[in-house]
Amino acid sequence: MSTALITGASRGVGAQIARALAPTHDLLLGGRGSTELDSLAIELEGSSTLPVDLTDSDALEASVEAIGSLDVLVHCAGVASSLENIADTPVEEWRHVLDVNLVAAAELTRLLLPALRETAGHVVFVNSGAGMRVNPGWTPYAASKFGLRALADGLRAEEPSLRVTSIFPGRIDTDMQRDIVAREGDAYDPGRFLRPETVAATVAHAIATPPDAHPTDVVLRPTGR
Template identity: 60%
Template sequence: MPTALVTGASRGLGAAIARELAPSHHVLLGARSAESLADISAELPDSTPWPVDLTDYPAVAEACARIESLDVLVHNAGIADLGTIADSSVDQWRRTLESNVIAVAESTRLLLPALRAAGGHVVLINSGAGIRANAGWASYAASKFALRAFGDALRLEEKDIRVTSIHPGRIDTDMQREIVAHEGGTYEPENFLKPTTVARAVRNAVDTPADAHPTEVVLRVR
């Protein structure tokens, strides 16, 4: 059975992606702690917890070294720490770029031998903010533009690995609730994409026949 690693798999979109891949893949469930993975691990008993803080690079190196072959790598983990440029601190910029870009780049680098061995597929959960920037979203959008560039470069450098950037609009998740609260709005789930819908798009990209390379998928709320 092929192996898939999904980061940020403890809840929300990551958990939905893990559920979507589980019937046909052995899923490694990535998250910061084993405790946070308890529910999804119980739900998917054939999966394996992969708890590691992706910004703890020695720990990431140790965890990645145990993976010899990897068919699918879904980079879903990330943060959305919003604010205007005038109100954004150096620490905020560093946290955002560290979590959304540098951690992705380093874990991918460490997993390249396993991905090469399997002729694997890297799926980057990006955002509409990786295509256009909005006011109050500067650091987040900058990180997602950088993530898109990372994917484009990886695709050109690693000819035997498929790389897909998924650019969904706003998704009905706990993170989205925090964003709407930050914006001072009223949360209405029907205004957002369902996690299962985005997870299905990931599945469709992974299932694309080998003669095609799905490079970008853009999903907008109807």
């Protein structure tokens, strides 16, 4: 079977992507070492964990150096920002959000390019609606997602043997979303948001697209149904 590495696989959308790809791929489950990551590996028999802090470049390089070929790389790890205006956002917040959401993805992609070229592989970036527009209080997060979009577009232009897909979902029903809504001071209604399984199915569908087609950008918006 083909091999897929998924970052942010411990929970939420990343875990659902792993479940969606498990029937067709051998999985490498990337994430910080945790009981959730270990439990998912047990659930998905035959999968392996890749416990690493993506922002630790030395540890990241060591963790993937043995990967000689890779069919699919799914970037799903990410953090939200503090929802403050630019005037109130300290430099540490900018650095943290950009480091996790953009720089780590760029570095992991760079490290795995030889393995992806070996298979004419597929790279999927789970982006966000914030990668296409900016709302007040979301500027650092949007900057990281606009950057992720540029990373995908640049990779697609520079590596014509690879397929590169950006997924732009609207807000998703996850633990992270619950935290965001609490900070916004609103009541949480999961029906307002996309289901993680829906985003995962979209990722799996893009990967399963026959090789004569290149799915580049996919936008998902919640319908409230």
